[in-house]
Amino acid sequence: MAVGVPENEVFAAADAVLARGERPTVERVRLELGRGSPARVGGLLDQWWASLAERLSSETRLPTLPAGVSQAFVAVWQQAIHLAQAVAEQGLSEQRQVVTAERERVAVVEDQARQDAALARQHAMVAQAAQQVSETRLADLEALLEQRATQILDLQQQRDSLLRERGDGQQHSQTLHQELNDLRRKAEQERVAQEIYVRGVEDRAHREVDRAREESKHMTAQVKEAGYQLEHLQQRLEGAQDALGQALQNAAAQLARGDTLEQQLVQLRSLPVSERKTRARKKPVPSPAK
Structure with a gap:
């Protein structure tokens, strides 16, 4: 205009x-x-x-x-x-x-x-206030995101450490289980050997008794000599019986040691991995007596 x-x-x-x-x-x-x-x-x-x-x-x-x-x-x-x-x-x-x-x-x-x-100025003020609130909220969210990222990284590191510890524990458990199996197998072998030895001693003793009886029938004239031999055989029989008792005691001891090792293995499995390593370093598994 x-x-x-x-x-x-x-x-x-x-x-x-x-x-x-x-x-x-x-x-x-x-x-x-x-x-x-x-x-x-x-x-x-x-x-x-x-x-x-x-x-x-x-x-x-x-x-x-x-x-x-x-x-x-x-x-x-x-x-x-x-x-x-x-x-x-x-x-x-x-x-x-x-x-x-x-x-x-x-x-x-x-x-x-x-x-x-x-009204425009009022809207501008409201928009500016909303922008400030949004910027503050955005800053808070960014800080929270960084915190969550740090926590996730820490949890990942903890998970990797636990996985390594579990692997070590599984390997150690396998080693202990193998050692226990070896001890059981060796104890079984020793028990079988002891039984064979005892049976051999008994067989020899029976043969000696039979032979002494047979000789006593045919050698009535040599009663004194037969009596001496019989006494000697009785002594040998007592020694064999003592050896048999000792073998049975050794077998029982080996079985008890196997049961003890099995209980220790069960206790180790129920302990945390870190305590298993500590006990394994402080108290190694004893080797069976030969």
């Missing part, structure tokens, strides 16, 4: 509208000009109406006409001036109403603009 239309252009446009037989209004003058704000044109149009009465009053003298005609023309002219002033007053009133309405409209627009600006 153009502002600052020259005064003479507005006056010329109003004269042109009046010359066409139309009453000059703000819209007609603006249409004639092709530009100009309603407030600017309305203010200058008020001045034009005021100057129009002065211009009409200055034209009441007509010296070239006859006196009667001049008086009649002056009367008509004055009546026209009064009518023009009435029209001008009416036009000024309408222009004032237009200007007042325009000012009210502008005031409403300005008030709405101020309200919109205040």
Whole structure:
């Protein structure tokens, strides 16, 4: 919207509208000009109406006409001036109403603009506060993410350590189980050997007794010698029986040692891996007696 239309252009446009037989209004003058704000044109149009009465009053003298005609023309002219002033007053009133309405409209627009600006500032403040909250929340989430990543790394390291310890424990358990099996197998071999030895001793003793009995039947003449041999055989039999008892005791001891080792293995399996390693270093598994 153009502002600052020259005064003479507005006056010329109003004269042109009046010359066409139309009453000059703000819209007609603006249409004639092709530009100009309603407030600017309305203010200058008020001045034009005021100057129009002065211009009409200055034209009441007509010296070239006859006196009667001049008086009649002056009367008509004055009546026209009064009518023009009435029209001008009416036009000024309408222009004032237009200007007042325009000012009210502008005031409403300005008030709405101020309200919109205040609302925009309020929205901007709310958005800024929300942005600050979001940035703070984002920083907290990033810190929490770093903390969780550190915890996950620690848990992975602990898991790897536990897996290694479990592997070591399984290997140690397998070793102990193998040693226990070896001890059981060796104890079984020694028991079988002891049984074979005992049976051999018994067999030899029986053979010796049988032979002594057989010789005693056939050698009645040699009673003393037979009696001596019989005593000797009895001594050998007692020695064999003692050897058998000792072998049975050794076998029982080997079986007891096997049971003890099996109990120790069960206890080791129920202990944590770290304590198993500590006990294994402090107290190695004893080897079976030969």
